[in-house]
Amino acid sequence: MPWFSKKVKPKSPRLDNGAAPAPAAEGEGLWNKCDDCGEIVYRQEWERNWNVCPSCGRHDPLPVRRRLEMVLDPGSFQELDADLAPQDPLGFSDQKRYRDRLKGTYKKTGLRDAFVSGVGAIDGRPVSLGCFAFEFMGGSMGSVVGEKVARVIDRAFERRIACIVFSSTGGARMQEGIFSLMQMAKTSAALNRFRSVRKPYVSVMLHPTTGGVAASFAWLGDVIIAEPKALIGFAGPRVIEQTIREKLPEGFQRSEFLLEHGMIDAIVPRPEMRDRLAQILGLLG
Ligand SMILES: [Zn+2]
Numbered sequence: 001m002p003w004f005s006k007k008v009k010p011k012s013p014r015l016d017n018g019a020a021p022a023p024a025a026e027g028e029g030l031w032n033k034c035d036d037c038g039e040i041v042y043r044q045e046w047e048r049n050w051n052v053c054p055s056c057g058r059h060d061p062l063p064v065r066r067r068l069e070m071v072l073d074p075g076s077f078q079e080l081d082a083d084l085a086p087q088d089p090l091g092f093s094d095q096k097r098y099r100d101r102l103k104g105t106y107k108k109t110g111l112r113d114a115f116v117s118g119v120g121a122i123d124g125r126p127v128s129l130g131c132f133a134f135e136f137m138g139g140s141m142g143s144v145v146g147e148k149v150a151r152v153i154d155r156a157f158e159r160r161i162a163c164i165v166f167s168s169t170g171g172a173r174m175q176e177g178i179f180s181l182m183q184m185a186k187t188s189a190a191l192n193r194f195r196s197v198r199k200p201y202v203s204v205m206l207h208p209t210t211g212g213v214a215a216s217f218a219w220l221g222d223v224i225i226a227e228p229k230a231l232i233g234f235a236g237p238r239v240i241e242q243t244i245r246e247k248l249p250e251g252f253q254r255s256e257f258l259l260e261h262g263m264i265d266a267i268v269p270r271p272e273m274r275d276r277l278a279q280i281l282g283l284l285g
Contacts, residue, residue: 034058050270059207059227059270064116064133067166071274072120072129079118081151086113086144090177098175101137111136113144114169117152119159123278125285128156131166132206132213139169141213142176146183149217153190153201160197162285164277166204167218171211184216191220200284202277205232205255205264223280224264225273226255232264 032046033039039055046053050070051060062070068077085102092098106112114137117130130152132139141149149165156163172180194201203221205214207230215234218224226232233253241248251257258264268276 035060052270057228057269059229061134061168061207062270063135064111064131067131068116068120068129070270071164071277072122073124076121077118078120079116080155081117081148082112084112084144084148086142086176088175089143089179090175092175092177094175101175105136109133109136113142113148114139115145115148117148119155119161122274122281125278125281126159126161127164127281128152128159128161129164129166132168134168134206137173139167140171140173141169141180141183141211142173143179143183145173146180146186149183149187150190153187153194153217156199156201157190157194157197160199162199162281163194163201164204165201165217165221166206167209167213168206169209169211169213171213181212184212187217188220191217200280202280204268204273204277205230207231210234210236222284223266225266225268225276226258226264227273228255228267228269230255232258 030043031040032043034041034053034056036058037053037056039053041054050066051062052058053060088097088099088102090098096104111133114133115130116133117128119126119128121127130148132145152165153163155161172183174180191201200222201220202223202225203218205218205224205226207227209218209226209230209232211234214232231253232255235243237248237252249257255264255267259267266276
């Protein structure tokens with residue numbers, strides 16, 4: 001009988017089907033702890049639930065390609081304009097040169113810019129759509145993002161099909177100065193042209209949707225949907241408080257507040273998003 005017994009390592013729990021858990025990506029554990037309710041959930045289960053906490057319904061960020069996979073018919077997505085890459089028209093530099101920042105972000109995310117777009121189908125109905133990648137420089141809108149959004153709308157116009165844009169952005173990309181601000185007018189003009197085909201344009205606002213994107217095409221949807229508790233607005237609450245010198249009401253600029261005040265049409269939780277979009281396209285498309 002030894003003096004000391006060897007400590008037995010606790011075994012990680014098995015999945016329902018008994019399959020071995022997939023190896024976690026670097027820096028990620030096998031478990032995900034919810035920032036709101038503290039519930040600890042098996043990462044695979046949380047990912048299967050589209051990064052929504054099964055206990056309290058907190059919506060964590062969802063990578064752009066997962067979102068497209070979530071709403072589109074399997075295998076229907078055809079990515080377009082993937083090769084559009086941003087320029088540095090101002091030779092801009094802050095703590096880092098804009099050019100280097102773009103290169104670094106491309107290496108990290110595999111994306112050329114903060115928007116992925118193309119055509120696909122939802123419940124068999126063709127749709128021209130695009131989605132912001134918040135993981136690329138905070139989803140900021142420069143000339144490439146604006147151009148891709150305009151092309152999503154133009155394609156819907158040419159093919160006479162419905163159009164969906166998922167926004168998740170901090171606003172215009174200041175490193176491109178006026179070139180980024182011009183995108184607000186360009187995308188709004190494209191939407192005006194699209195009106196003539198009488199197909200729906202659905203704008204889905206994710207957390208957060210602010211700045212020049214909120215002030216242009218995101219709020220021009222025929223139907224405007226938001227995810228629960230998303231921050232949506234033009235300027236941040238602190239800037240507004242300082243300007244009007246008044247305390248803002250509780251929950252100001254959150255989806256629930258905006259729905260109550262008639263600024264958006266519906267709040268749709270992520271697991272229901274695909275069905276709701278299919279329903280809207282069925283009714284209006
Ligand atoms: Zn939770």
